[in-house]
Amino acid sequence: MxxxxxxxxxxxxTTLLGAVLLAFSFVRLIPGDPIEVRxxxxxxxxxxxxxxxxxxxxxxxxxxxxxIYIQHLLRGDFGTSFTTNxxxxxxxxxxxxxxxxxxxxxxIFASIFGILLGITAAVFRNSWIDYGVMSxxxxxxxxxxxxxxxxxxxxxxxxxxxxxxxxxxxxxYYVESVTGFLTIDALLAKDYEAFRSALRxxxxxxxxxxxGILAVIARMTRSSMLEVLGxxxxxxxxxxxxxxxxxxxxxxxxxxxIPIVTIMGLQVGSLVxxxxxxxxxxxxxxxxxWLVGSVSTRDYPVLQGGVLLIGVMAMLVNLGVxxxxxxxxxxxxxxx
Amino acid sequence: xxxxxxxxxxKIPSRAVELWKSFARNRAAxxxxxxxxxxxxxxxxxxxxxxxxxxxxxxxDILLPPAWLEGGKVAFPLGTDDIGRDILSRLLHGAQLxxxxxxxxxxxxxxxxxxxxLVAAFFxxxxxxxxxxxxxxxxxxxxxxxxxxxxxVVGPGLFNAMLAVAIVMMPSFTRLTRASALRELSREYVxxxxxxxxxxxxxMVRTVFPNCVAPLIIQATLGFANAIxxxxxxxxxxxxxxxxxxxxxxxLSGSLAYLQSAWWMVTFPGACILVTVICFNLVGDGLRDxxxxxxxx
Numbered sequence: 001m002x003x004x005x006x007x008x009x010x011x012x013x014t015t016l017l018g019a020v021l022l023a024f025s026f027v028r029l030i031p032g033d034p035i036e037v038r039x040x041x042x043x044x045x046x047x048x049x050x051x052x053x054x055x056x057x058x059x060x061x062x063x064x065x066x067x068i069y070i071q072h073l074l075r076g077d078f079g080t081s082f083t084t085n086x087x088x089x090x091x092x093x094x095x096x097x098x099x100x101x102x103x104x105x106x107x108i109f110a111s112i113f114g115i116l117l118g119i120t121a122a123v124f125r126n127s128w129i130d131y132g133v134m135s136x137x138x139x140x141x142x143x144x145x146x147x148x149x150x151x152x153x154x155x156x157x158x159x160x161x162x163x164x165x166x167x168x169x170x171x172x173y174y175v176e177s178v179t180g181f182l183t184i185d186a187l188l189a190k191d192y193e194a195f196r197s198a199l200r201x202x203x204x205x206x207x208x209x210x211x212g213i214l215a216v217i218a219r220m221t222r223s224s225m226l227e228v229l230g231x232x233x234x235x236x237x238x239x240x241x242x243x244x245x246x247x248x249x250x251x252x253x254x255x256x257x258i259p260i261v262t263i264m265g266l267q268v269g270s271l272v273x274x275x276x277x278x279x280x281x282x283x284x285x286x287x288x289x290w291l292v293g294s295v296s297t298r299d300y301p302v303l304q305g306g307v308l309l310i311g312v313m314a315m316l317v318n319l320g321v322x323x324x325x326x327x328x329x330x331x332x333x334x335x336x
Numbered sequence: 337x338x339x340x341x342x343x344x345x346x347k348i349p350s351r352a353v354e355l356w357k358s359f360a361r362n363r364a365a366x367x368x369x370x371x372x373x374x375x376x377x378x379x380x381x382x383x384x385x386x387x388x389x390x391x392x393x394x395x396x397d398i399l400l401p402p403a404w405l406e407g408g409k410v411a412f413p414l415g416t417d418d419i420g421r422d423i424l425s426r427l428l429h430g431a432q433l434x435x436x437x438x439x440x441x442x443x444x445x446x447x448x449x450x451x452x453x454l455v456a457a458f459f460x461x462x463x464x465x466x467x468x469x470x471x472x473x474x475x476x477x478x479x480x481x482x483x484x485x486x487x488x489v490v491g492p493g494l495f496n497a498m499l500a501v502a503i504v505m506m507p508s509f510t511r512l513t514r515a516s517a518l519r520e521l522s523r524e525y526v527x528x529x530x531x532x533x534x535x536x537x538x539x540m541v542r543t544v545f546p547n548c549v550a551p552l553i554i555q556a557t558l559g560f561a562n563a564i565x566x567x568x569x570x571x572x573x574x575x576x577x578x579x580x581x582x583x584x585x586x587x588l589s590g591s592l593a594y595l596q597s598a599w600w601m602v603t604f605p606g607a608c609i610l611v612t613v614i615c616f617n618l619v620g621d622g623l624r625d626x627x628x629x630x631x632x633x
Contacts, residue, residue: 011472018473029489138621142613144565146572146588147606150595154603158596273480277569281592291481292573295488307485311477 004326008319015315023308024069027300028062038082078309079301083294088305092287097180098168099275099286105202106210106271107264114214115260118221119248125226133218140215145274149208149281156204163200166283170197209278213267220263224256231255258328265321268314358626365622368615375612379431386425387411390582394420399598415600417590423600426582427608433583434564434612437498441563442556444502449509450552454540456510457517468514471507479504480569487575494567494583497576501566505559512555516548550627557623561616568609584609 035052053059057068072079078088121133157165168182169175173194175185183202186195228234229252237251276288283289287306294302360366378385388394388411400416401408408415414423456467474482486500520526521544529543570576571585579586584605591601 014469015472015476018469019476022473022477026485026489031491138614138617139610142561142565142610142617144568144572144585144588144606144609144613146569146585146592147602147609150588150592150602151606154595154599269475269478272478273569276480276484277572280573292484292575295484295575303485303488307477307481310481314478315476 005323008322012315012319016312019308019311019315020070020073021066023304023311024066026307027304030300073308078305081294081302082299083297083302088301089309091290091302092306092309094180095285095287095290098182098284099279099288101181101183102202102205102209102278102284102286103271103275105206106274107213109206110210110214110217111264113210114217115221115253117214117218119225119253121218121222122225122229123248130222133222137215137219140211141219143211143215145208145212145277146281148211149204149278152204152208153281163203164197168198168201168284169194170201173197205278205282205284208281209271209274212270212274213264216263216267217260220260221256224259225252228252228256258325261321261324261328265318265325268317268321272310272314355626359622362622362625364618365625368618368622371611371615372619375431375615376435378428379435382428382432386422386428387413388422388425390426390429391421391580394422396420399594399601401598402600414604415598417587417601418594418598421580423604426587427584427604429582430584430587430605430608431612433494433577433581434567434609437494437501437567438560438563438616440498441502441505441567442559444499445505445559446509446552446556448502449506450513450545452506453510453513454517454545457514457521457544458536458540464514467510471510474503474507479566483566483570484573484575487570492575492578494577494581497567497570498563500570501563504566505562508555508559509552512551513548516551517544520544520547554620554624554627557616557620561613561620564609564616565613 035049035056035058039049039052050059057065060068076089078092080087081091084091117133117136121130124130153165156162164170173186173191175182175189175191175194175198178185178188182198183195186192186198225248234247234251237247242251272288275286276292278284279286279288280292287310291303291306291310293299294306394412394416397409397412397416398420399418400412400420402415403410403413412422412424414427416422417426452467452471456464477485482504483497483500486503487496490496490499526539526543529539534543567576568583568585568588571583571587572589574589577583577586579590587605588602588609591598591605594601
C-alpha cells in the first residue's frame with residue numbers, strides 16, 4: 001500500500017509541475033499586455049507603466065519569471081486579483097465552500113438514486129422497468145446542464161412557486177460564516193428558519209448538477225450488478241438461504257462497488273464543468289462563476305490561480321479515488 | 337425489418353451485412369440514426385425550409401408565443417425572440433452549426449489525437465513518455481475549465497470554441513489509439529509485414545491503423561455528442577458563438593433573462609440540443625454493440 005502511494009505521489013508531482021507550467025504559460029500566451037489591461041484607462045506615463053511591470057517582475061526573462069512564480073506558489077501566493085485587489089487564494093477559499101456544499105449534495109443525491117435505480121434495473125432485467133431506468137440514464141447523460149436548470153426553474157419555481165429561483169439564502173436571513181457551508185452554519189447558530197431557507201435553495205441546483213453523474217452511476221451499477229449476480233458465490237449464498245435483500249445489498253453490491261467508485265472518480269471533471277454551468281444558471285456564488293467571470297473582466301491572476309487550484313483539487317480527488325479503490329479490492333494493492 | 341434480411345440465407349453474409357444486422361437489431365439506435373438523417377437533411381436545406389432569415393428582426397412581432405397559443409401567428413410557428421427573430425428559422429440554422437461543430441471538432445481531435453497516439457506507440461521511449469505526459473496534464477484539468485482557458489487565450493467566438501473543445505477531446509483519442517496500436521503491434525501479422533520489408537510509416541498507417549479503427553469509430557460518434565454539448569455550454573457562458581449567430585447554446589444564454597415571460601425562447605433550443613445528443617449517444621451505443629462483440633452483454 002505504501003509503495004502504491006509513493007508511486008502515485010511521484011506521478012502526481014510530475015503532473016503537478018506540468019500543470020503549473022501550463023497555467024504559467026497560457027497567461028503569457030494571451031494577446032495584449034496585462035499591464036495595459038489593468039492600468040490602460042488610468043492615463044499613466046510609460047515610465048509609470050514600466051514601474052508596475054518591474055513590480056510584477058514582467059521585465060525579467062521567462063525562465064526567471066517561472067522560478068519566481070514557483071517560489072510564490074510555494075509560499076501560498078497565487079497573485080492578486082486585478083478587479084478586487086484581494087489575494088486570489090483568499091477569494092478562492094471564501095468561495096470554495098459554496099461550490100463544495102453544492103457538489104457534495106449533488107454527489108450524495110446521484111449516488112443514492114443512481115445505485116438504487118441501477119440495482120432495480122439489474123433485478124428486473126429486460127422488463128419495462130429496466131428499459132425505463134435505461135431511458136432515464138441516456139437522457140440524463142445527454143442533458144444540457146443550463147437548459148435542465150432553466151426548465152426546472154420554469155416548472156418548479158415559476159409555475160408551481162415551490163422553491164426559490166436563485167442564490168444560496170433568502171435576503172431575510174443572515175448567518176455568521178464559520179465553516180462556509182450555509183446549512184451547517186445555520187444549524188450551529190441554531191437558526192432553523194435560515195437552515196430551511198438554505199436547504200430550499202440547495203434542492204434545484206443539487207438535482208441539476210447531480211443528474212449527469214446519476215445517469216452514469218445508474219448505468220454502471222446495472223452492468224456491474226448483472227456481472228456479479230451471475231457469479232458462483234451468489235448461488236452459494238442463495239443455497240445457504242440468505243434473503244434476497246441480503247444477497248443484493250451485502251454480497252453483490254460490495255463487489256459491484258469497485259467499478260462504481262472508479263466511474264465516480266472519472267466524473268470529477270464533468271462535476272466541475274457542471275458546477276460552472278449550474279452556478280451560472282442559479283447565480284450560485286461559487287468558484288465556477290468566479291472563474292468564468294474572470295474571463296470577461298480579463299482578470300488574469302484569478303484565471304491563472306483559479307485554473308491551477310481547480311486542477312490540483314481534481315487531481316487530489318482522483319488520488320483519493322485510487323486509494324479507495326485499493327482499500328476496496330486488496331488484489332489491486334499487490335498486483336502492481 | 338430483420339425478417340427481410342433473414343429471408344436470404346443462401347449467401348454467407350458479408351461483414352458489412354453482419355454489422356448492419358446487429359446494429360439494426362438495436363431498435364433505439366436505428367430510430368436515432370433515422371432522426372439524425374432527418375436532422376442532417378433539415379440542416380442542409382435550412383435556408384430553403386426555414387420560413388425566415390435567422391437574423392432578420394420583425395420589430396412589430398417581438399416575443400410572440402408559438403402559433404398554437406393565443407396571440408401567436410402562423411408565420412412564426414415556434415414564436416419569436418426578444419428582438420423579433422423567428423425561432424424556428426434560428427433553430428434550423430442552428431442545426432447546421434451544431435452538425436458543423438460536431439464534424440470539425442471530431443475531425444481535428446481525431447486526426448491529431450490518432451497521429452499522436454500512433455507515434456507514441458511506434459516510437460516508444462522518450463517520445464511516448466513525453467506525449468502521454470502532456471495528455472495526462474491536459475486530462476488533469478476538467479474539460480470545460482480547459483476549454484474556458486483556451487477561449488480566454490484565443491478570444492471568444494465559434495471557431496475558437498470548436499478549437500477549445502477539440503483540444504479537450506484529443507487526449508481520449510490519443511490514449512485509445514496508443515492502447516489499440518500497442519495491442520496490435522504484438523500480433524504476428526505485424527511481424528510478418530515487418531519481415532517482408534514494410535517501412536515504419538507503412539506499418540503505422542497501412543498495417544496497424546486499420547485494425548484500431550473500431551473503437552475509434554465508437555469514440556468519434558460519442559465525441560459528436562460531447563462536442564455539441566460542450567460547444568453549447570461555451571455558447572451559454574458567452575464564450576462560444578457570439579450573437580446574432582443562431583447557435584443553440586448562445587440562444588439559451590440570451591433566453592435566461594426571459595425565463596419567466598417567454599418560456600418558448602428557452603424550451604426549444606435546449607430540446608434540440610437534448611434530442612440531438614441523445615441520438616448520437618444511442619447510435620454510439622448501437623455501434624459499440626455491433627462492432628465490439630466482446631462488450632455485448
